[in-house]
Structure formats: structure tokens, C-alpha cells
Amino acid sequence: MASGNGSNFEAIVQAVQSGRLGADIPLLVVNNKNCGAHQRADRFGIHVEVVDHRDFPNREALDRQLVGLFQSHRVDVVVMAGWMRIVTDVLVNAFPEQLVNIHPSLLPSFRGLDAVGQALHAGVSISGCTVHIVTADLDAGPILSQAAVPVLSSDNHASLAERVQKQEHILLPATLQQNAHRWRQG
Ligand code: GRF
Numbered sequence: 001m002a003s004g005n006g007s008n009f010e011a012i013v014q015a016v017q018s019g020r021l022g023a024d025i026p027l028l029v030v031n032n033k034n035c036g037a038h039q040r041a042d043r044f045g046i047h048v049e050v051v052d053h054r055d056f057p058n059r060e061a062l063d064r065q066l067v068g069l070f071q072s073h074r075v076d077v078v079v080m081a082g083w084m085r086i087v088t089d090v091l092v093n094a095f096p097e098q099l100v101n102i103h104p105s106l107l108p109s110f111r112g113l114d115a116v117g118q119a120l121h122a123g124v125s126i127s128g129c130t131v132h133i134v135t136a137d138l139d140a141g142p143i144l145s146q147a148a149v150p151v152l153s154s155d156n157h158a159s160l161a162e163r164v165q166k167q168e169h170i171l172l173p174a175t176l177q178q179n180a181h182r183w184r185q186g
Contacts, residue, residue, distance in 0.1 A: 001029045001066070001083040006037025007165060008081035008102055008172055013044050015173030022180060026073040029066060031085060053085055063090035070095070076183040079176065080134065092136050098183055099134040102172050104164045106130060106146055111139035116161045119151060127151050127160065129168045131175040145175040 002009045009028060015021035028041040033050045041048045049069055056062040067090060070078055080087070080101040092099060105115035107130040110122070119127040128148040135141035147167035151160060 001078065002035070002037035002081050003031050003084040004035055004037065004082050006035065006040045006082065008168055009037045010040045010044075011169035012079065012081065012173050012176065013040070013046065015177070021173045021177045023176065026075060027069070029069065031062075031083075037082070059086060059088045060090045063088045066091055067094040077176070079172070081172065086138060087134060089136050092134060097133055100144070100176070101132055101134045101139070101141070102168055103130045103132065103139050104161070104168065106148060107132060107139055107143060116164060117157055120155065120157060120160060125151050127164060129164050129171055131172055144179055145171055147171045 012021065012023075013025065016023050016025060025046055027047045027049055028037060029049050029051050030038045031051055031053045032038070033052065038048050038050070051062065051065055051069070053059075053062050056065065062085070071094070077098050077100060078091075078095050080099065082102070087099070103111075103115060105111075105119055106126070106128045109124070110118040110127075116127070126148050128146055130146045131144045132139070133141040133144065147170070149160075149163045149167055
């Protein structure tokens, strides 16, 4: 699942293609048609479903549509690779322990929006990214892995975000591979 640029989605695809991640990617779901992630999936020939949150009366209705899609594709694990919507119990309960998110901070610090900005504002000297299981509490589920990066006094939002993202692109595919045994059926 992705909403924007899709660099983490592409990192997963590259890991699959290079044999570092043993997985099939049956579909990408985007909520913003033609976002960067959508375009990347087209380039790789990966099936895309556009599920636009603006077409649904509430978050639960959106998540019911997602659950139906993922069940019809018989997925073992769902990855929120920059999915910028709050998910509900509908999705979490349909995929208990099978819903994974990447967040651009060392959780439990800086949950929610603009974690990079929050880290800069707080003046921390180390930040990073976290891969975690999604629960009903925002950015608070069990942590699977983390990577740390220094925050330099010369950093601005763009430079810190770029340093964090470089680590995300390594951490997310590696974490999926390390935890694959949790999700494989049968
Ligand atoms: C990443 O920084 C991720 O941590 C956050 O959203 C961003 C998505 O970036 N959840 P991209 O679309 O994968 O480039």
C-alpha cells in the first residue's frame, strides 16, 4: 500500500528481483491515482488497484474494500510503504500480525505526521526509521527492526529525510525477509 512517491515500494520490488527477498507482489494499492508509486508499479508491470479514500464515506468503508482486495489475492502480508491514511480495526483485525508499516523515526519517539520535522524540532542527535507491526494504536505496534542515523547540526528537513530514507530502503526489505517465516502459509 502506498500513497506517494513510492521509493520504499520500489526498494521492495528491487529486493524481490535481485533475490534478496523471497516474495511475490500480487498487487500495489494506491489511494492517489498516478502517484509516484503507481507509476513505478506500471514500470515494473505490477498490478495496481486505485482505492481512493475520497470515494468512501468513512475510514472503515475504505478498509473494508482493502480487506476484500487483499483476501481475493490471498496475500500473506500487507506492507504499508508510505500509506498516508490512518487504518482502522477493520484492516488490523483482518490481518492480525500481518500488517507492517515503516515509519521515519525511532519509535516510540515522534509518532504521527512529519516525524522528520518532529525530530529536527526536538533537537535530537540521533533519529532513524522503524519497521513495526500495525495495531489499532497509531505507530505503536510491536517493533520488528530499527536503523539509526545521525542528525547533523547542518541538517535541514530534506537532508535528514534523505538520510533516513536511505536506511528505510535497506531496512524494510531486509525485515520482510527476516520475518517471512511469520507469514508464509502452510
Ligand atoms: C517514508 O518515509 C515512510 O517512512 C513513511 O512514508 C514515507 C514514504 O516514502 N511512512 P516513499 O513513498 O516510500 O518514497
